[in-house]
Amino acid sequence: SAVISQKPSRDICQRGTSLTIQCQVDSQVTMMFWYRQQPGQSLTLIATANQGSEATYESGFVIDKFPISRPNLTFSTLTVSNMSPEDSSIYLCSAYLAGGPHEQFFGPGTRLTVL
């Protein structure tokens, strides 16, 4: 299994500012993912972050708004840029172990409120 931690756990931000969320995995993983979960909703994939290459973004999400870094096999960051109240959500980091038991592991989430 893998244990995933995220920082910060929650934040309240002003519109127009940016927030960087950190994700740390206790095992080396090939693929990491960032999801958004709006209140009472399901999870929506933002992007897939591979080490050593550009992140792959899902439809509706762009790099300028959600830049992602993946400097090594255990760490990734997601930045929410130029925030608006519509960005208020829970942001979840996830990963699975290649060659492992197939399930994806999730971090506890970062609860973002934009005023």
Added chain:
Amino acid sequence: AQSVAQPEDQVNVAEGNPLTVKCTYSVSGNPYLFWYVQYPNRGLQFLLKYITGDNLVKGSYGFEAEFNKSQTSFHLKKPSALVSDSALYFCAVRDLASGYSTLTFGKGTMLLVSP
């Protein structure tokens, strides 16, 4: 494309009664199926998975799920519900044959177990 449907927004059961949370899926190849649970203000916790083999899979906290290929279903069940089972449940699928690497989630079903 892969997709998951959870037809019920909410399921209500009395403590001690059996519970079922429904899930159907659509994939182009063979499905990898998962159930996750989310407690309030928490991340997602893995419950169980179907990869191959027996159609009835057992998971954490006494939950089980039955894979039915002809009905493309993967319903979550528990013989005797507990109040502490009250949470949001997500069904998810991954179809590696399509080359899609991550999970697609259903919209979630809120389970409420009354004392």
